[in-house]
Amino acid sequence: MEVRPIDAPRQPEPADSVPYDLIELFFFAYRDFVGDPDRILADYGFGRAHHRVLHFVQRRPGLTIAELLDILQITKQSLNRVLKELVETGYVEQRTGRQDKRQRHLHATVKGQELSLRLDQLQAxxxxxxxxxxxxxxxxxxxxxxxxxxxxxxxxxxxxxxxxPL
Amino acid sequence: MEVRPIDAPRQPEPADSVPYDLIELFFFAYRDFVGDPDRILADYGFGRAHHRVLHFVQRRPGLTIAELLDILQITKQSLNRVLKELVETGYVEQRTGRQDKRQRHLHATVKGQELSLRLDQLQAxxxxxxxxxxxxxxxxxxxxxxxxxxxxxxxxxxxxxxxxPL
DNA sequence: GAGATATGTCAATGATGCTGACGTAAATTA
DNA sequence: TAATTTACGTCAGCATCATTGACATATCTC
Known part of the structure; x- marks a missing residue:
């Protein structure tokens, strides 16, 4: 009653056109690449999402919410939670736009810059x-x-x- | 009452030793790299975790649970859910070990091989x-x-x- | 027979994402 | 000026993927 899987012909037609080593190396490399920051972020009660926001805000002072959403490609609801936490804990600051008062320009505080740099240096x-x-x-x-x-x-x-980069 | 963040000195000491371009490119590249499979997996009611399991099972027929856990570096509880779904829907098959009957050797079924190959080819x-x-x-x-x-x-x-790669 | 090992499972929790809906203030346009 | 659009905030509910901790079972090893 058991359907016997066939282990042999794994690449039916496209022969060995699939670069499995690069696929798997990319997975392992990314896993470890984000692992270092993850461990530190846990001490702050933050996660990977906080790192991403902090990183891009630090790299692009004055970034608006819309620009950040465009970079991260997540919804504003998703962003809002982590951003709010970063603002409330004093890592990121929001400034109302001077020209367009609807906009919020994001800046890393000194504390935020220090944390961001610490995490980026691990990856560096x-x-x-x-x-x-x-x-x-x-x-x-x-x-x-x-x-x-x-x-x-x-x-x-x-x-x-x-x-x-500025 | 507002703490003025300083935008200027972003790299206090280590000068420009941080390869920001490689850091950010890695983020963007990985995001899009997994994006293709993600969209297809959604049609099957699967997620990225299913792809990872299916991929490694397909690449390493006969893999045991313990070996798979070691590769993915997740807990057995996390693995169990997705693996169970893959088994129940007929993409992966478990065979009790012949030598060590405690072990479960995992194999992709033909159906599983086809899906795995389809996803891997997108990334390829x-x-x-x-x-x-x-x-x-x-x-x-x-x-x-x-x-x-x-x-x-x-x-x-x-x-x-x-x-x-066997 | 005792203990270690491989796996399975129950329960609770957290982080990160989503959709949909609604609200407000400010800018733009007719 | 009035209507519309834009930028952002927020509430509520939900899905996925991960966690920890505890416990059960079968099997292997000593």
Whole structure:
């Protein structure tokens, strides 16, 4: 009564066109990449979502809610919870827009900058070590590869975003 | 009464040792990388966790529960729910070990292999396109970079895992 | 036979996301 | 000026994926 699965022909037609190693390495690498910050964030009662918000706010002082939503691609309800917590605990500050008073410009406080930098440095350390293993001259190739993985429709926006780090 | 955040000195000491572009590209790339499968999985009532289980079971026929837990690094309670669903819907099959009857050896059914391949091919397509952008000869460098991001304590295990795709 | 091991399961909880609906203030446009 | 749109906030409910802790069962090992 048991349906015998066939273990043999796993790649029916497209032969070995599937780069399984890159797929799996990406999974493992991302898992460990976010693992370091996760452990620290837990001490603050924060999660990965808080890190993302804090990171982008710190990197782009004056960012508006709408811009942040566009970057993170989550709903405003999802953002609101974590952002509210970051504001209430003094890591992020909101300033009403001078030109457009409907907007809220986000800024990391000194406390927020310190935490953000601490977390980013953990990831930087990991990246630097990995780069050292392949030669730092490969950094641009890796950056272009990662950019190539981004949705084509998003790529231009992201690259513009990266271009102006301030 | 308002604490003025300072936007200027964002990198107090370590200057520009933080590779922000690689940090952010990794985030965006991973987000879109898992986005494709996510949309399809939703049609099946599955989530990302189901994909991960199905993928590794398909790649490693005969995998035991303990081995799978070690790969995914989640608790058995977390695994149990998604695995049970995959078994009940006929994507994965469990076979009691012949030598050690306590073990459950996991196998993807034909149906499971088809779904797994379909999802993996989506990611493969994205990877192939990104590789084409940087030149396919860079694949080994990228693979080594990603391996370098993995926890040193895990790296050997993962690389051994990748080596024998069976 | 005792203890360790592999797995399964119940219950409660938390983090992160979602949809839908509604409200308010401010900007824009007719 | 009046109507509409935009930017943001919030309430309520829900889904997924993860957690911890406790306990049960079958099987293997010593």
């Amino acid at each position: 350390k990991r990246i630097t070590a990995a780069l050292a293993g392949v030669g730092a001259e490969s950094a641009p190739v890796i950056a272009r590869y990662l950019a190539g993985l981004i949705d084509a429709s998003e790529r231009h926006k992201v690259q513009g975003f990266l271009a102006k | 397509k994205r990877i192939t396109a990104a590789l084409a952008g940087v030149g396919a000869e860079s694949a080994p460098v990228i693979a080594r970079y990603l391996a370098g991001l993995i926890d040193a304590s895990e790296r050997h295990k993962v690389q051994g895992f990748l080596a024998k």
